[in-house]
Amino acid sequence: MKNNLAAEQCRRFxxxxxxxxxxxxxxxxxxxxxxxxxxxxxxxxxxxEILAIDEAARL
Incomplete structure (x- = not known):
């Protein structure tokens, strides 16, 4: 799943x-x-970030 809004963008916002x-x-x-x-x-x-870690663990 591709996130349109990245965690880093959210941190900048x-x-x-x-x-x-x-x-x-x-x-x-x-x-x-x-x-x-x-x-x-x-x-x-x-x-x-939690979602990205979960997705990476599924690979």
Whole structure:
């Protein structure tokens, strides 16, 4: 199974959203939302890595 979204891409997205969450002048609510999105991308990256390990073990 080929993943269209790679774990490394998700980690880069997470880093980008973390940086946006720390930008000066944004509201606390927006910061929380951006931080939650970053966490979601990090979790997705972890799941994609686990899936890749599982797929490799099947070969």
């Amino acid at each position: 997470a880093d980008d959203y973390k940086a946006k969450a720390r930008e000066p002048g944004i509201s606390p609510k927006r910061s929380r939302i951006l931080t939650n999105i970053a966490r979601s991308f990090s979790a997705l990256a972890s799941q994609l």
